[in-house]
Structure formats: C-alpha cells, structure tokens
Amino acid sequence: MQTVDATAGFHALTVRESAEHLGTDPSGGLTASQVRDRAGRYGPNALEPPPGHGVLWRLVSQVRDPLVYVLLVAGVVTAVFGGYPDAAVIAGVVVLNAVIGYVQESRARRALDALARMVRTHATVVRDGLAARVPAEDLVPGDVLELAAGDQVPADVRIVEAHLFEVDESALTGESLPVAKTTGELPPATALADRVNTAHSGTMVTRGSARALVTATGAATQLGAVQRMVATAGPVATPLTRKLAGFSKQLSVGIVVIAVLTFAVGLVRGTGVAEMFTAAVALAVGAIPEGLPAAVSIVLAIGVVRMSRRRSVVRNLPAVETLGGTTVICTDKTGTLTLNRMTVTAVAAGGRTVDAGNLPDDPAVRECLTAGVVCNEAALSRVDGLWSAQGDPTETALVPAAERAGLDPAELRARHPRVDLVPFEPERRLMATAHAGGVGYAKGAVEEILARCDRELRADGSTGPLDAAAAHRLQREFAERGLRVLAFARFRSGEEPLAALVDRGGWTFLGLQAMQDPPRPEVAGAIAACHSAGIAVKMITGDHAGTARAIGRAVGLADEPVVLTGAGLDELTDGELPAAAARTTVFARVSPGQKLRLVKAFQGAGHIVAMTGDGVNDAPALRRADIGVAMGRGGTDAARDAADMVLTDDDFAAIESAVEEGRGVFDNLRKFLAWTLPTNIGEGMVILAAVLLGATLPIVPVQILWINMTTAVFLGLTLAFEPKEPGLMTRPPRPPDRPLFTPALFRRVGLISLLLVVAAFAAYRWELGGGASVAQARTVAINLFVAVQIGYLFSCRSLEHPVVRAWPRGNRMLAVGIGITVGLQVLFTYLPAMNTIFHTAPIGAGAWLRILAAAVLAFAVVEADKLLWIRLRRYTAGTPGTRRRPNRR
C-alpha cells in the first residue's frame, strides 16, 4: 500500500495544482480503470481496527474483581488447612468464571462490531462524469466528491467548489463551532485547524454543499493519525448495567458484613477457625449474584439480535431496555410514515391546474417544469435511453415530470449552467440557484416562495400581478388530498451573490407542482398496535399542515387529527406547551429547533420519548430524546451518529416491533432477577441459619459453590431466551419511575428464599432421622435445593400470570438447561470422583420422590401466590376511582 505524500500540503496548492498533483479531473472525476488501479495501490478507505489485547490479558482481566480476590484468599487458606479438594473446587470456580466472562465479552464485542458494519457510510462520488453513491470504503485518492449538509466527510479532501459550506470539526479539533470553508489556496505554514480549504475524514457537514477532491484515505488521513495516538475505549458500560452493578455491590457489602458476623458468632460458639472461615466465605460466595452483570448483558444482547432481525439496529445496549418504556413516539412523516416515493401528479401554472399525465405545452407550464429541473440538486444519468435522477425524492420527482411534458432535462441544465446555489435547509424551506445569463430560480414551501413574489407568469408567457389568494387556495386543495406541494419562482440574479438575493423579494411566481407520496402500507397497523399499547404517536413534520393532516388521517393517527404549526408552537410559553403538546397529534411546519423544544416538553411531563429524524439539524433532538431513531437509508450520517437506534429500511413499523422487543427484554430481566435473588439469598441463609442455630450445616461450602455455578448458568440464563408473553403490546407502558424491583417482586423473593432454607433443613433432618449418613442427607438436601430452583424457574416464565394459562409457547433453552442440570446432579450424586470432591453419596429412589414433590410444591406455592394477587388486584381495581388508568393519548 502506498499513500499520497501528506506533506504535500494541498491547502497551499490552487485547485488546478491539487487536481494535477492527484491526477484527476475536478469536473468528471477519475475513470473506472484509474479507480481500479488506485484501489489496488492504496487499499480500502478504512481505518484498521485498533490492536486488541491478547487472549491471556483479557482472561486475566476477568478475575480482577474484589469478589474473586475473596474467593482466591479462601482457596489459599483452605489449601493451607489441608482441604485440597475444596481448594481445587474454588480454583475451578475462578477459572470457570473467567472463561464465561471472557466468552461473553468476546461475543458482545463481535455483535457490536457486526452492528457497526451494518450502518456503513456512503459517499456521492463523480466518476467517468457521472455521480453515484458508493460505500465510503471504496474511495481512492483523486476521487471527486459531492458533499452536502448531513454527510460525514468520508476522507481527507481539498475543496474545489463551496456553497455556504460549513463543517463541524469538533470530532477532530475540539472546536465546537462549525467552520466555514472556501476554495482559495493558503500559505504553506497554515495550521491544521485553520486550513479552511480542506476538510477531514470523520467531520460532519452542517450546512451547504461542496465539491472536493480526495487527498488521503484510510490510515493516511488525519483521523487515522489521531486514532494511532489515542488508546481505545474501555468496556461497554451502560446506565442500566451500572445501576445493577451498583445494586450488586451494595448487596455484596451487606453480605460480607453478615459473613463476618457469622464468622464471629461461630468463633464465640467455639467452632474451629478453618471451618468457620470457609463457612463465612461460602455464605458470601453463595449469596452474591456473581452472574448478574453477565446475565444482564446477555439479555440485552439477545434483544439487540432479535431487533436486528426486525430491521432495527441498536447502537447501544441500554437503548433496548429504554425502548420498552417508551410512552410517546414522535415520528416524522416523509419516508417514515410514507414511502418517500414521490410522483408529481398535478401542476398548477398560468392560471390553471392540469394533470401531470396530460400537460399542455404553454410557456407558464414549461417554465415551472424548467425551474423544477434546473433548481435541483439531483444527479442525472442515462439508464436505457431514459434520464434517471438520483438524490432527494422531492427533487428526483421533478425530473420525470418535465420529461413527460417533452422537455429534455439534460439539455435544460446545459442551457442554464449553474453559477451559484443556496441549498435547501429545513429552517428556510426553500432553495435557489443562479444561472448564466442572469436568471435565478427558486423552489420551496408555498408560503415561503409567495412571500417573495409580487408578479406571476401567465399562460401566454407575459407577467401580471400576483394572485396570492388563488395560489394559497390551490395549495389547500392539494393538501387536503394528502399531496405535498412545492412552489416555483424566477428572478433576476445579477452581480450580487445569491445568498444576499434570497430574501430580497420581487420574484415572479411560476406555479405549483403537487406530488403524491403514498403512506407505507404497514404503518396503519403499527400505529394501531402502538395505540393499544398505550403509546401516544405524534407526527412532527416540516410539511404543510393540510398535507400532514391528510396523511395523519390516512395512517390512522386520529380520525380528526389536532394540528399545531411551528408558528403556533412559538407562541406558547414553556408552561403552556406540555398541555398543548399532549392534545396535538400532528405538528406541521416544524423546524428542527422546535423539535428539540417538543422533546423537552414531553420529557418535562414525565414521558419517555422516542423521536425519529433524518436531517443534520435533527441531531440535537435525537440526542436529547430518550431514544433517538435515525433512518438507515434516507437519513444523514449526522442523524445516524446522534441516534441510539437506526432503522435499516426507514420503516415506522420497525419502531413498534422494537418497542415490543424492548418490553420483552425488560420482562426477561425482571424474570432473571426474580429467579436468581432467592437462590442466592437462600444459599446464604442456609449457612447463616446453621451457624446461628449451632446446627450442623445441611449444605457445606463446596456444595454451595457447585450449586451456584451450575444453576446460574444452566437454569437462570435460560430465562434470557424466554419468548415474549402474549399481551405485551396491549398493556400500558411501564411508568417511567417504576423501579426494577417492585414490592411484589421483593415479596416473591422473600417467600422463595424462606422456602429454600426450610426445605434444605427439613430434608437434611428428615434423611438423618431415616437413618441416612450425613453425606447422603446433604446430597438429598442439595438435590432438593436444585429441584426447588427448577420448579421455581418454571414459575418465573411469567411473573404475573399463572404459567399454565399464560402461554403455550416453548423455550427450548429451558428444556436443554434443565436437562443438563438434572444430568449434572445425577453425576454429582453417583459418580465416585464427584462423591470424593463434593462429599456426596448415592441416594435411593424414595429420596428422589421426595425431591420431586418439593419441586412441584415450590411451583404450586408461587402459582398460588400469583392467583392470590390477581384476585386481590381485581378486588382493589373494582373499588371506585382505581378502575382505569388515565389515557395518555
């Protein structure tokens, strides 16, 4: 691989010199053979992944945990006191823990890498004289790029043409204000941050558009240089995992205190130091849910995988869980609720409205269509003898409309070479171009264009005074049919730069073009599903109120959507906004800044907000929303960069399924917690109770370690694979402030913990009373403990509903996990080697029957508890005033 000499300093060269140096043509770009040749020479335009740590380092880093230190100390002390088998078991637990952690970490890393690859950036490149979208990876030095607002700059470039072009370079220089870029050469000594005629890989275009030459790709870019300097980021920590880690830390501290007390009590009672030490350690190790953080990331990761199957890529793990709590979805219209496949269906010019399939050849219609083709940033290319346009669908739709009227788009553009441009911006809602010969064209929202016009073009080609009322009336008629309307105008562009002219006025109105953008067929169903899930859906669009209302009705947002416009929004105070926003279903003519205000208003009212956006200016609102959702196809790199979730085919229905998955994930997390906590607490309490009562231990420390390690993995984790419960999307969203551990959950945990302790002691005593040896009695107690865990596991498949009635759908992992656990318990009971290590002994059939009975009993107790609570809740729900939840919609 070879790199263009970075010291060449393209900023100090003129545009011509730069192009010569790079062996390229700024207007036509490289040829196909040049691209092939350079691709071989320079390699792909990608940064090599930073060197990862070695396997050994990552394995060892797994055991850098206070808990493991406690275990290791325990193991050493046990060995010193001569308990070699026990010490070996402890060592085994440490190794197993490290391996599981290592495997989990590698899997999570691989999954995130794969997801990152799914949201690749693309770039518009001119090659052989034609513009095309290619993956940013395929760029080579000398390529000619078209950059527009919202794009990520895909390589280091020298700018050769700029229109109000501004770049956010904060990722590279830390400078937070966008930098305006120009084309003229600079003194060679200019510092990197001041080179305003170049732009660098990894920065974002915030405004305008530009043409630029690629000067460096991949590792040769400034970004590549920075990456080599900076060490890589640490492990993936998320607010949720942090919250849970905090919880388990508190729990650990509490448990260690109890363990120390137990130790002290044992010593006072005269038990041997060595025995008490291992007992205290076993208590601690048993009671600490070591598997919790791993389980949480597994549940979340499974959620991420399930969502990716449903066409949404989650960019960070906790987003999955937040999604489940969504109470309001704010969605834009074009491309998300609609297909973003625009077709011009009618043209109104020269005082009449005509069907686009049947356009008359009069000067007014022709001029309106011409404006649509030349004041247009879509790229043209010949496909099978016909012109086809690539770019923003609003713009590409204008090309075939002109063609159908017999105009040649390429010829029109050749006849009116563009000399200046004010690009479209959502705040301004119009774009304008200046052309050779002193004529300017503009297109945009009807009210914006009309505000700048005082004359209009008549059918015969003469101009007369503007009839703005008639134009507004037409706009309303089109809008009522759900059509999107663009207005066109012409003006004199002389010496002055276009940017100064766009707000000057004195324009001539040319007419309107109305386009159809059909609703996506799956959207109505998805919106209905959101409604029945208690989630409010709001449309926030830059489009006209009438069009927005009609589309809102068509997709079932409401029978008669309440509409608020951006202007109306500005009149409301921050105090009035939340109530008004709650009433409104359609927000029209809204600017990105107003979107941000809406997100804040909803959040202020206690909502969890999911918000979609596609433009560069949407990034702040996407960042602010609890879940920012960006479009994979139509959206800009800037929006994707700010979002938590990317919809691979821009479809609203994917949000609905993502919410459903999110709810499922939250459920499964609670199920796992509900199962694992009593297990741990029960284990700890068995030892605590034995020591306090001065009784012999029904289960000894190594045995606790055994139970802990096998059941956490083979039983607990299977709950991560639970299918979603039916009715997930017919219940209201979980209140945002509801904690993970509800009182009901605590009660259940207490009940099962108690059950486990009582059962272990009862079994132990019963077997001893029946003449069994201590080893046998302990073996029965352990098997019974595990059996109760299995019975309870079944019950945890649904926390609120009786399992039998709740759903017939299976969880194959559950069956596999239980199978493995039973197999291991059989070995544990009958394998002589295991008997030696774990101090167990074979037991008889009668004991197994009693064990089975205990499992069934545990299951029955929890199921009865559920039924009781359902009854109780029904009873309280029957009391007046508590019957219905307030409807959020």
Ligand SMILES: Nc1ncnc2c1ncn2[C@@H]1O[C@H](COP(=O)(O)OP(=O)(O)OP(=O)(O)O)[C@@H](O)[C@H]1O
């Ligand atoms: N390329 C363009 N050139 C000129 N005017 C445009 C262009 N695209 C859109 N407009 C005008 O600006 C208005 C707002 O467009 P914007 O892109 O902000 O929102 P939208 O695409 O209609 O809706 P949404 O926000 O739902 O995606 C449009 O209604 C149209 O009148």
